[in-house]
Amino acid sequence: MDRIEVIKFGGSSLASVEHMRRASRIVLERRRSCGRVVVVVSAMGSRTNELLDLAYAAAAHPDERELDVIASSGEVVSAALFATLLRHQGQPARSVTAHRSGIATSAEHGNARIEDIDCGHLNSLLDDGVVPVVAGFQGLGPDGEVTTIGRGGSDTTAAALGHALRAAECLIYTDVPGIFTTDPRICPQARVLARVHYEEILELAALGARVIHPRAVEFAGKNRLLLRVLSTAEPERPGTVITFAKEDSMDQPAVTGIAYNVEEAKITLREVPDKPGIAASLFAGVAAKGIDVDMIVQNTAADKQADISFTVHRSQLRKALAAAEEIGAELKAKAVEATEGIAKISLVGAGMRGHAGIASRMFQTLAEAKVNILMISTSEIKVSVIIDLDKAELAVRKLHKAFGLDAEAEDGVIAPARAKA
Amino acid sequence: MDRIEVIKFGGSSLASVEHMRRASRIVLERRRSCGRVVVVVSAMGSRTNELLDLAYAAAAHPDERELDVIASSGEVVSAALFATLLRHQGQPARSVTAHRSGIATSAEHGNARIEDIDCGHLNSLLDDGVVPVVAGFQGLGPDGEVTTIGRGGSDTTAAALGHALRAAECLIYTDVPGIFTTDPRICPQARVLARVHYEEILELAALGARVIHPRAVEFAGKNRLLLRVLSTAEPERPGTVITFAKEDSMDQPAVTGIAYNVEEAKITLREVPDKPGIAASLFAGVAAKGIDVDMIVQNTAADKQADISFTVHRSQLRKALAAAEEIGAELKAKAVEATEGIAKISLVGAGMRGHAGIASRMFQTLAEAKVNILMISTSEIKVSVIIDLDKAELAVRKLHKAFGLDAEAEDGVIAPARAKA
Numbered sequence: 001m002d003r004i005e006v007i008k009f010g011g012s013s014l015a016s017v018e019h020m021r022r023a024s025r026i027v028l029e030r031r032r033s034c035g036r037v038v039v040v041v042s043a044m045g046s047r048t049n050e051l052l053d054l055a056y057a058a059a060a061h062p063d064e065r066e067l068d069v070i071a072s073s074g075e076v077v078s079a080a081l082f083a084t085l086l087r088h089q090g091q092p093a094r095s096v097t098a099h100r101s102g103i104a105t106s107a108e109h110g111n112a113r114i115e116d117i118d119c120g121h122l123n124s125l126l127d128d129g130v131v132p133v134v135a136g137f138q139g140l141g142p143d144g145e146v147t148t149i150g151r152g153g154s155d156t157t158a159a160a161l162g163h164a165l166r167a168a169e170c171l172i173y174t175d176v177p178g179i180f181t182t183d184p185r186i187c188p189q190a191r192v193l194a195r196v197h198y199e200e201i202l203e204l205a206a207l208g209a210r211v212i213h214p215r216a217v218e219f220a221g222k223n224r225l226l227l228r229v230l231s232t233a234e235p236e237r238p239g240t241v242i243t244f245a246k247e248d249s250m251d252q253p254a255v256t257g258i259a260y261n262v263e264e265a266k267i268t269l270r271e272v273p274d275k276p277g278i279a280a281s282l283f284a285g286v287a288a289k290g291i292d293v294d295m296i297v298q299n300t301a302a303d304k305q306a307d308i309s310f311t312v313h314r315s316q317l318r319k320a321l322a323a324a325e326e327i328g329a330e331l332k333a334k335a336v337e338a339t340e341g342i343a344k345i346s347l348v349g350a351g352m353r354g355h356a357g358i359a360s361r362m363f364q365t366l367a368e369a370k371v372n373i374l375m376i377s378t379s380e381i382k383v384s385v386i387i388d389l390d391k392a393e394l395a396v397r398k399l400h401k402a403f404g405l406d407a408e409a410e411d412g413v414i415a416p417a418r419a420k421a
Numbered sequence: 422m423d424r425i426e427v428i429k430f431g432g433s434s435l436a437s438v439e440h441m442r443r444a445s446r447i448v449l450e451r452r453r454s455c456g457r458v459v460v461v462v463s464a465m466g467s468r469t470n471e472l473l474d475l476a477y478a479a480a481a482h483p484d485e486r487e488l489d490v491i492a493s494s495g496e497v498v499s500a501a502l503f504a505t506l507l508r509h510q511g512q513p514a515r516s517v518t519a520h521r522s523g524i525a526t527s528a529e530h531g532n533a534r535i536e537d538i539d540c541g542h543l544n545s546l547l548d549d550g551v552v553p554v555v556a557g558f559q560g561l562g563p564d565g566e567v568t569t570i571g572r573g574g575s576d577t578t579a580a581a582l583g584h585a586l587r588a589a590e591c592l593i594y595t596d597v598p599g600i601f602t603t604d605p606r607i608c609p610q611a612r613v614l615a616r617v618h619y620e621e622i623l624e625l626a627a628l629g630a631r632v633i634h635p636r637a638v639e640f641a642g643k644n645r646l647l648l649r650v651l652s653t654a655e656p657e658r659p660g661t662v663i664t665f666a667k668e669d670s671m672d673q674p675a676v677t678g679i680a681y682n683v684e685e686a687k688i689t690l691r692e693v694p695d696k697p698g699i700a701a702s703l704f705a706g707v708a709a710k711g712i713d714v715d716m717i718v719q720n721t722a723a724d725k726q727a728d729i730s731f732t733v734h735r736s737q738l739r740k741a742l743a744a745a746e747e748i749g750a751e752l753k754a755k756a757v758e759a760t761e762g763i764a765k766i767s768l769v770g771a772g773m774r775g776h777a778g779i780a781s782r783m784f785q786t787l788a789e790a791k792v793n794i795l796m797i798s799t800s801e802i803k804v805s806v807i808i809d810l811d812k813a814e815l816a817v818r819k820l821h822k823a824f825g826l827d828a829e830a831e832d833g834v835i836a837p838a839r840a841k842a
Contacts, residue, residue, distance in 0.1 A: 017475060017478040017479050020479065021479075051498065054438060054498070054502055055501075055502065055505060057438040058438050058441070058442075058502050058505040058506045058509065059505050059506065059508070059509035060509075062505045062509075063504070063505055063508050065515075066501040066502075066504050066505045066508070066515075066516055067501075067505075069497060069498075069500070069501035069516050069518070070497075070498050070501045070502065070505075073494045073497050073498050076490060076494050076497075077472065077475070077490075077491055077494050079490070080476075080487040080488075080490035080491045081475055081476065081479050081487075081491060083484070083487050084476060084479040084480050084483045084484055084487045084488075084491075085479045085480065087480070087484050087487070088479065088480035088481075088482075088483075094486075094487075095487055095490050097490070099520050099565075100565070100566075144520075144521070
């Protein structure tokens with residue numbers, strides 16, 4: 001049986017018909033070197049946001065079902081245009097929307113889960129030598145109505161189709177040449193990783209989420225599907241393979257990349273009388289207001305007083321602070337403080353598991369650069385610190401060098417230092 | 422059983438969310454005064470053209486099937502936004518696209534015929550007190566793929582649904598207050614007709630086609646469905662009823678309205694040796710090049726030489742002239758001439774059948790106004806003349822007055838003299 005590839009293009013690779021034409025040439029090329037290809041497309045450029053703007057102009061709280069009808073139309077147009085471009089170049093192709101793709105989802109409009117994929121229609125197109133161009137981000141709910149599977153959902157569509165079709169690889173074409181060791185805008189020495197473990201990508205979220213959606217990565221990792229992130233503008237570059245293979249991690253350096261997030265703010269409850277359940281009360285209360293918490297750190301002082309800090313997205317700071325003050329009063333916290341102007345820097349590496357001393361080397365490097373650490377949190381494959389925003393870029397560059405991530409001459413994949421559009 | 426109304430809004434009534442909100446208030450009002458309403462919507466403003474522009478940027482000859490996927494998406498978004506607006510105002514509503522509307526069409530993508538309508542889903546929504554908002558212009562072909570039913574197709578969707586649902590009336594909301602006796606931009610005395618026979622509207626094509634698609638009128642006439650043209654901006658005005666009832670025509674004036682078309686050009690073959698089949702050769706040759714011919718006039722001179730003139734749309738003049746020259750040479754025509762800068766003026770009236778002398782009164786009126794007539798053509802309910810373009814507006818005003826069409830004080834529905842946006 002022929003090798004199957006699923007090839008996904010994001011909105012920035014499809015911003016105009018001209019962009020789409022370039023993307024379609026990649027598909028023709030892949031089709032020549034690989035027997036069967038299935039294309040998955042996002043909506044053109046910012047079309048999804050334009051459509052959502054229309055919906056929210058119609059009603060502050062649009063019906064989720066109608067919202068899905070509106071939002072999914074962007075991918076429908078993309079798919080039909082893309083199929084038109086392929087046909088125009090002599091390649092039989094056909095757009096496949098939610099009603100024919102066989103993607104069955106749960107009923108939760110706006111955030112549906114893919115529950116089953118019937119590949120019958122897609123396989124019959126492939127058997128006929130036709131390239132199916134699947135409208136991403138959408139499926140059919142149990143009642144036969146169109147659903148969408150959440151933002152960034154075309155990546156998930158691609159991964160789910162890759163699994164269902166037993167694809168050899170799922171190629172995610174984006175506007176970057178792969179996954180970088182850190183943000184090349186702030187660290188000119190950043191380079192493209194040839195391979196990255198899917199768990200690392202999940203931890204590198206802030207870095208990776210702009211490139212590929214964590215949900216797709218998680219799905220691919222669990223289902224042992226190879227993903228590859230490539231550049232639509234420079235398709236000749238090898239990109240980054242996102243692998244699920246544990247054995248690979250033995251050879252790789254302890255630190256794979258450095259994530260960088262300046263979108264967070266910190267809230268601290270000082271001197272909370274320490275008794276069982278205080279963290280539970282606090283975060284249950286915060287979650288009840290619909291606030292997502294990222295890092296949580298709790299220290300217990302000698303006199304049975306705990307300091308609890310947590311970070312939230314900046315846009316939720318005001319709401320989070322109100323919740324924290326309310327609960328802080330109940331818990332008899334001495335003070336509740338909010339801090340903006342912070343950055344989260346994370347070292348990520350699956351190889352970190354076997355290496356002691358990564359954290360201490362990180363703290364040492366930051367100390368030498370006179371960077372003060374406000375919060376620390378560690379997981380199996382990540383060490384994160386919160387520092388002042390104005391030291392963030394310096395810290396990334398120092399750490400990038402200290403952990404041997406800087407691009408070397410023989411590497412051949414020096415990252416461009418230019419800022420992304 | 423409750424009265425059912427089908428209410429259709431065109432693109433100019435849906436140009437923005439704000440336009441849609443006004444339109445949705447009309448639906449709420451109709452719903453209060455009429456038990457059951459089904460809404461049919463076009464795409465927003467010029468969205469269909471924008472979508473087609475994208476398709477033609479992708480390929481000079483896009484695949485018809487993909488073109489239908491692209492073009493139909495405009496109505497899908499409209500329907501979901503409209504349903505959102507109704508729901509936001511407390512009216513249960515649901516968008517219904519090709520996959521659920523029950524509209525089965527022929528397989529001819531881009532110009533499919535509606536072959537059958539299964540009203541099951543629509544009736545179950547109506548039974549539940551829900552207003553179905555049907556995406557116009559689309560259906561499902563025999564292979565389960567989306568088709569479109571040609572430009573202006575939402576009118577046809579509305580008429581076909583009106584018939585299938587046994588609606589009492591089909592309301593077509595537009596950006597004009599009804600069907601005028603003639604173009605109010607060139608004849609300030611033009612007024613809105615309270616009633617017009619469907620055959621008249623078909624003959625008034627140039628006037629009526631901007632308001633309602635002839636295909637929908639023909640369908641409604643044949644199926645004895647009442648249509649009413651109304652203004653979205655001034656819904657309190659009574660509009661124009663398009664009736665199928667023959668008996669009405671007895672009482673009405675001989676001339677109902679004056680159509681006016683400046684989009685045509687004329688080609689004349691001079692002194693063609695007259696023998697059987699010359700017209701057949703000529704127009705078969707012209708049709709083979711995909712050129713639509715409107716008026717055809719042939720005169721035979723005493724010496725067995727015929728002059729044949731015909732009109733085509735201006736945009737097709739060059740192609741038509743090339744065809745006429747080629748065939749003219751074969752037929753040994755003495756000369757082939759093209760004339761631009763012409764206008765077609767038509768008197769239309771179902772009552773014309775019983776009245777002699779309409780044509781001669783028309784020619785007399787034009788002679789008094791010193792308007793030279795280049796071509797004449799008559800049908801059962803129409804007399805058309807081709808005249809010089811620069812006399813066209815004068816001719817319309819003189820004829821409008823001569824045939825008693827000018828608005829009178831007691832009429833109460835004086836047309837606004839302002840130009841349409």
